[in-house]
Amino acid sequence: MPEPSKMAPPRLATLVTLGTAAIVAATVLLLLGLINHYAIRYAGKEAGLRLQQLSWQMRDSLDRVVAQAAGDVQQLSELQQVREARAPAEVRAALDSLQKTFPDYAWIGMADNGGVVYAATGGMLEGANVSARPWFQKGKAGLRAADYHPAVLLGKLLPQSADPWRFVDVAAPVTQANGDARGVLGVHLSWDWARRLARTLITPALREYGAEIIVLRDDGTVLLGPQGMEEQKLATASLALALDGQTGFLQEVWPDGRRYVTGYSRTGRAQDLASLQWVVLVRQPEHAAMADWHKLERRILWLSLALGLALAGTAAWLARRLARPMNALSELMEARAAGAGGTAAADVPVLDGFREAGVLSRAMRHLLQAEEQHLSALQTMNEELEAKVAARTAELEAIAMRDMLTGLPNRRALMAALQAALNRSRRTGKACAVLFLDLDGFKGVNDTHGHDEGDELLRQVGARILACVRKTDMVARLAGDEFVVLLELLAYPPDAEETAAKIMPLLRAPYTLRTTEVALSASIGVALHQPHDTETLEGLLSRADHAMYGAKRQGKNCIALAPPAQP
Numbered sequence: 015m016p017e018p019s020k021m022a023p024p025r026l027a028t029l030v031t032l033g034t035a036a037i038v039a040a041t042v043l044l045l046l047g048l049i050n051h052y053a054i055r056y057a058g059k060e061a062g063l064r065l066q067q068l069s070w071q072m073r074d075s076l077d078r079v080v081a082q083a084a085g086d087v088q089q090l091s092e093l094q095q096v097r098e099a100r101a102p103a104e105v106r107a108a109l110d111s112l113q114k115t116f117p118d119y120a121w122i123g124m125a126d127n128g129g130v131v132y133a134a135t136g137g138m139l140e141g142a143n144v145s146a147r148p149w150f151q152k153g154k155a156g157l158r159a160a161d162y163h164p165a166v167l168l169g170k171l172l173p174q175s176a177d178p179w180r181f182v183d184v185a186a187p188v189t190q191a192n193g194d195a196r197g198v199l200g201v202h203l204s205w206d207w208a209r210r211l212a213r214t215l216i217t218p219a220l221r222e223y224g225a226e227i228i229v230l231r232d233d234g235t236v237l238l239g240p241q242g243m244e245e246q247k248l249a250t251a252s253l254a255l256a257l258d259g260q261t262g263f264l265q266e267v268w269p270d271g272r273r274y275v276t277g278y279s280r281t282g283r284a285q286d287l288a289s290l291q292w293v294v295l296v297r298q299p300e301h302a303a304m305a306d307w308h309k310l311e312r313r314i315l316w317l318s319l320a321l322g323l324a325l326a327g328t329a330a331w332l333a334r335r336l337a338r339p340m341n342a343l344s345e346l347m348e349a350r351a352a353g354a355g356g357t358a359a360a361d362v363p364v365l366d367g368f369r370e371a372g373v374l375s376r377a378m379r380h381l382l383q384a385e386e387q388h389l390s391a392l393q394t395m396n397e398e399l400e401a402k403v404a405a406r407t408a409e410l411e412a413i414a415m416r417d418m419l420t421g422l423p424n425r426r427a428l429m430a431a432l433q434a435a436l437n438r439s440r441r442t443g444k445a446c447a448v449l450f451l452d453l454d455g456f457k458g459v460n461d462t463h464g465h466d467e468g469d470e471l472l473r474q475v476g477a478r479i480l481a482c483v484r485k486t487d488m489v490a491r492l493a494g495d496e497f498v499v500l501l502e503l504l505a506y507p508p509d510a511e512e513t514a515a516k517i518m519p520l521l522r523a524p525y526t527l528r529t530t531e532v533a534l535s536a537s538i539g540v541a542l543h544q545p546h547d548t549e550t551l552e553g554l555l556s557r558a559d560h561a562m563y564g565a566k567r568q569g570k571n572c573i574a575l576a577p578p579a580q581p
């Protein structure tokens with residue numbers, strides 16, 4: 015059954031390259047995961063803190079300016095020339111000099127107790143009744159700040175500007191030396207200063223990244239903010255938190271549907287009536303706030319990829335270099351295993367690239383050398399064994415065909431020769447003959463002189479018969495004291511009987527054995543085979559045998575002729 019086909023295991027270089035690439039990929043993914051988890055969160059927090067910081071700066075600046083205005087109004091209201099207010103020109107001079115120190119004081123004026131403007135910077139609104147204005151109302155009670163509002167009376171008097179005039183007011187009562195109220199001193203602080211502040215805090219870089227400052231009143235009205243947002247109402251989570259007295263930052267969705275990071279804080283103090291309580295929000299689109307970090311993230315990704323490719327490439331190169339000697343060895347071994355031949359121990363290179371390769375190649379060399387020696391020894395042994403087997407086989411075959419005692423061909427050899435003789439007779443048209451010869455009284459020799467002497471006698475009988483036939487004739491020993499002579503190519507058939515007659519006296523001559531001398535005769539049956547006879551070799555042999563028994567019956571020591579073969 016064929017073996018189920020298995021996928022060849024991958025090469026070392028492939029494994030190292032894939033392994034390194036996988037490790038690098040996993041590292042890059044892990045790195046990006048960590049960046050996302052920590053760095054981006056950190057970046058969000060950083061951006062939030064930055065915006066919160068900005069909202070604090072804006073808050074502090076707003077507070078500082080309102081406080082400064084309050085301080086200025088306080089000082090002004092305590093000036094002698096203001097408290098006594100003997101002439102509007104005197105008061106106006108003091109007001110004008112303060113306005114010069116801070117041009118954002120768009121208007122400074124003093125109204126008498128009835129709310130009629132007594133003196134004002136540039137003489138504006140002097141004589142006008144401002145008793146209904148909130149600053150006047152508040153200022154009567156003490157040092158007060160009045161919230162942002164559009165210009166009502168001054169709008170037309172002040173020079174035209176890009177933005178409509180908006181003010182924040184600070185007012186304080188003016189009291190005469192005797193403690194009587196003299197009126198109210200008020201400052202209209204142009205809202206421009208707040209816009210300038212916002213512009214100063216939002217640097218061009220921050221503006222580019224979409225950072226914006228928004229100042230709101232408690233009811234959510236935007237006092238300062240991007241185009242189109244001012245004086246609109248807004249509701250955000252950051253506003254609610256700031257109104258709750260908290261400060262901080264958060265990521266939230268604004269009414270425009272976009273996500274922003276928003277820093278929030280609140281100006282003023284509830285118990286300080288000379289301060290103003292607003293909410294300061296500083297927002298930045300989330301994607302812009304995180305832009306630098308996303309840029310960094312992409313940079314890390316590309317760098318990691320480049321590093322990964324470089325590492326995988328290096329690993330592949332290194333792995334190929336390390337695996338090269340191993341590949342050379344394994345190819346050699348594969349070629350040898352595939353029976354390509356020609357791979358001898360000497361062909362195995364000694365590799366010195368690195369220690370393990372050297373050890374392996376030397377070990378392989380020794381192994382092949384040992385295997386070669388072993389194979390060579392085995393081959394020699396095999397050849398010797400084959401030679402021995404061949405010799406032994408030849409020897410056995412020759413045993414198989416010879417009589418051990420006399421060295422003459424045995425029955426087997428005779429039968430083979432007889433068949434060949436019959437064939438030859440038919441072919442050549444010449445007769446052949448079988449002389450069947452049995453010693454007379456041989457048993458007596460055995461009995462009298464022993465078996466060894468009997469053997470010796472048999473050997474000498476064989477030799478004597480052999481001596482009186484032609485070289486081409488065959489003398490075989492069948493068994494015991496029976497011998498057969500095969501005569502071939504008889505030109506004259508009676509030659510067979512003559513040969514038998516020639517043998518008879520030779521066999522009768524005394525035999526000198528080892529210990530004694532004996533004499534005996536033989537009885538011979540002669541069977542002639544004519545070329546046209548169809549008898550078998552057994553038939554021929556049997557006729558000779560019967561003839562020999564006939565001679566025995568006739569009294570032994572004689573020759574008997576077998577009748578011709580039956581057709």
Ligand SMILES: Nc1nc2c(ncn2[C@@H]2O[C@H](COP(=O)(O)OP(=O)(O)OP(=O)(O)O)[C@@H](O)[C@H]2O)c(=O)[nH]1
Binds near residue numbers: 456458464467494495
């Ligand atoms: N020494 C010796 N004796 C053998 C061998 N093979 C057979 N014999 C003996 O040869 C004798 C042959 O018997 P026979 O031919 O009946 O004896 P024989 O005395 O020759 O009788 P006739 O043929 O009737 O004269 C037997 O006693 C066998 O034991 C042999 O290899 N060596």
